[in-house]
Amino acid sequence: MNEILARARRAIPGGAFTTYVLDEEVDFVVKTGKGSKVYSTDGTEYIDCVNGSSPMLIGHAHPEVVEALKSAVECPSNFYLLNEKGIELAETLVESIPCAEQIKYGVTGSDATFLYAMRLARAFTGRSKILKFEGGFLGGNDYALMSMSPASPFPNFPAARPDSAGIPKVLEDEVLIAPYNDLEAVDQILAGACNEVAAIIVEAQQRCIDPKPDFLEGLRSICDANGILLIFDEVVTGFRLAWGGAQERYGVTPDLAAYGKVIGGGMPLSAVAGREEILRLANPRSPADPRKCFTGSTACGNPIAAAAGIATLKVLSRPGTYERLNEIGDRFRTGASEIFQRHGVAGQAIGSGPLSQIVLTDIPVTDYRSSVSGDLRMQRKLTTGLVSRGVLTHGTFYFSLALSNDDIDRVLDALDNAMTSIF
Ligand SMILES: Cc1ncc(COP(=O)(O)O)c(C=O)c1O
Known part of the structure; x- marks a missing residue:
């Protein structure tokens, strides 16, 4: 060594x-x-x-990202307030992401899936459980690590098995696990629990596993029929499978989508995107709305990351x-x-x-x-x-x-x- x-x-x-x-x-x-x-x-x-x-x-x-970064680092790097680059990137995301009427920044993909998308879904629906798919990697948070890569013998669906020590046992009851690409299994799991489920969160293309032709449309219908929000984790697929991500590629629009990775051009930046009536719950100006969610952290909308993201998206848009x-x-x-x-x-x-x-x-x-x-x-x-x-x-x-x-x-x-x- x-x-x-x-x-x-x-x-x-x-x-x-x-x-x-x-x-x-x-x-x-x-x-x-x-x-x-x-x-x-x-x-x-x-x-x-x-x-x-x-x-x-x-x-x-x-070279275009390096140039953007050079200009950005000549200014202070954090304000904890609105900045022009962060607003410009937010506008591009809203224009480009099919489900986005608004976005809210986080720093990591895990922020976007866990702190924002799942929390907003729980607040919006007033329900607490989340359904995710076995093997789906949605970040390092306690919910996402349920049955992310379980070893054989596999637990019976919908039981969740944590992939890390240190995760509170109570969360095992909060996450329902279904096999990817299996609508029948999703239906069966929800039959006994649909009034408790806030959201189905899915990598629309589960990493390198393609969705079966009707799978995503089926999830959309199940969610609509049961008052459940559909969340796409587009941290990997966003701006990669198509400009409009998996939503564009597969023609299904979720209620919320989590973004990260590419939108920061290699710098730490993420976002949740979705309908205004849901994102409204992340509005710190709303008066005492009991459904208001805490969202935000020190580096949110960081202008250097936003500058790298803008330059990256400009190249991808060609x-x-x-x-x-x-x-x-x-x-x-x-x-x-x-x-x-x-x-x-x-x-x-x-x-x-x-x-x-x-x-x-x-x-x-x-x-x-x-x-x-x-x-x-x-x-x-x-x-x-x-x-x-x-x-x-x-x-x-x-x-x-x-x-x-x-x-x-x-x-x-x-x-x-x-x-x-x-x-
Ligand atoms: C699909 C998906 N969601 C969420 C995340 C978490 O992102 P981060 O590592 O920025 O927390 C990842 C990370 O690889 C991911 O692949």
Whole structure:
């Protein structure tokens, strides 16, 4: 282990800022990033398919974002009051997000899902339970970590199993878990509890698992029929699957949507978007409304993050962006399928648009349980094999607009080589 990794291990548990850790033999510290690449402190180049866990959708240090940041840092960085950049970005979000009549800023995606969307839904409906889907990652908050990645033997639906210690036991009764893509199961779960459920929260495309054709429309109808709010977690899908996010891509409009990642251009910024009659509950000026919710934190609407977000969205708004992002994802998926076939290995690259994931199974992946039905140990080995060949991934691929066809072909070559050495 080199000195800087050793320093990290001494100061930080496991030498890890988040839960994402590279295997020991390929672990490294990032020195810098440019376009589609990141570079380690020892000078090794990696094609970046993690992209900061996905906010860097236009690649690292894009010149227009760097320019916007340079101008922004010449001013003070926090006011705790309205600022022009924050208002400009809010206007763009309201114009662009189908469900947005208004937005309210947070700092992290977890703020947007937990502190804002779920709280607003509870206040608006006067109910307390939340239905989420097994395997859905909605941030690190206590609700979202219910059945995020449960291990077999799986609990029976709708029982929730926390994925972290330290979560109050009482919350297990507050979260109902359903299998993704299964409307019948949602109906059955709600049959006994629909008057208690404030919201169904879903990643419309659950990471790399596509929704079945009628799934999202079905959720919309179930919510409408039962006075339940539909929340889309668009922290990953927003401005990525389409300019209008999963809402545009799949043609279903939720009541509320949580945004993060891309809208801050790599800086900390998130937002909840939705109908005015719901967002009104986040209005600090409203007189003693018993449904009024606390929303806000010190860095909300931070002008530097807003400047990076505005510059990023400007790049994404140009003609051809989403065609190119789809083309990148498709090139990878087609190439990966061909490699799996050639090696005679049951494997697939699932996903759509610039989101992809390798799963070592040939059964159709439609929900969490099918997504973990493959050989997870070999999947981890394959991921490490890719990193050792200069492709940074955690098994999921968050492709950026900065990738050239040559970059994707290099990723596929690395996959081919890693398969040869592992299988
Ligand atoms: C779909 C989704 N929602 C919420 C979050 C939480 O965002 P943050 O890490 O900014 O708290 C994430 C983070 O990866 C996410 O993928």
